[in-house]
Amino acid sequence: MNKMAFVLVELLMVFSLATCGSASSSSPSTSENPATVDSASSEAGKTLVVYYSATGNTKRVAGFIATSTGADLFALKPADPYTKDDLNYRDKGSRVSREHDNEHERDVELLSVSVDDWDSYDTVFIGYPIWWGIAAWPIDGFIGANDFTGKTVIPFCTSAASGLGESGELLRKAAGNGNWLEGRRFSSGVKEEEIQPWIEGLGL
Numbered sequence: 001m002n003k004m005a006f007v008l009v010e011l012l013m014v015f016s017l018a019t020c021g022s023a024s025s026s027s028p029s030t031s032e033n034p035a036t037v038d039s040a041s042s043e044a045g046k047t048l049v050v051y052y053s054a055t056g057n058t059k060r061v062a063g064f065i066a067t068s069t070g071a072d073l074f075a076l077k078p079a080d081p082y083t084k085d086d087l088n089y090r091d092k093g094s095r096v097s098r099e100h101d102n103e104h105e106r107d108v109e110l111l112s113v114s115v116d117d118w119d120s121y122d123t124v125f126i127g128y129p130i131w132w133g134i135a136a137w138p139i140d141g142f143i144g145a146n147d148f149t150g151k152t153v154i155p156f157c158t159s160a161a162s163g164l165g166e167s168g169e170l171l172r173k174a175a176g177n178g179n180w181l182e183g184r185r186f187s188s189g190v191k192e193e194e195i196q197p198w199i200e201g202l203g204l
Contacts, residue, residue: 028041045122047071052138057188059157064192079109106137130159135167148178155183
């Protein structure tokens with residue numbers, strides 16, 4: 001009787017171990033970790049087009065770029081908007097002429113310089129009109145208020161005749177960080193099909 005009882009105990013132990021092993025093997029797999037998937041998707045990053053437009057030309061180009069790249073748009077708006085008379089550079093007494101002649105007057109307050117979820121953007125296009133061979137200074141407040149570390153930054157500008165000049169390089173120096181690519185100037189009446197080859201050439 002003692003020997004038979006011993007055998008029964010052993011059989012019960014074996015059955016118990018087998019059951020535990022089966023339960024362990026049927027537990028949920030961790031090979032597809034949701035945290036890893038989220039991390040991978042966030043690594044792809046997003047694209048943002050930030051722009052200041054005085055007369056609507058830069059806004060139009062910014063829209064073309066956003067449509068082509070699937071980017072979000074962020075318009076920079078002065079707290080004290082420029083009027084048509086303000087933008088008359090031929091008038092020595094106009095606002096832009098005074099600001100051009102007196103650099104300390106170029107500190108233009110913007111309604112907002114903070115982009116929601118800024119850290120999620122890996123690529124940032126910066127658009128502006130050219131004023132006297134440099135980027136229109138309302139853009140400066142945004143550049144100084146944000147950290148471009150780890151971001152690819154691509155300047156673009158619009159003008160009737162002036163080229164890009166040193167505008168992109170001056171903005172890069174003002175930012176102090178970020179991977180700034182060479183910018184591109186577009187004419188005031190540029191068409192969308194003229195912009196597309198440039199975007200494709202960036203290899204984003």
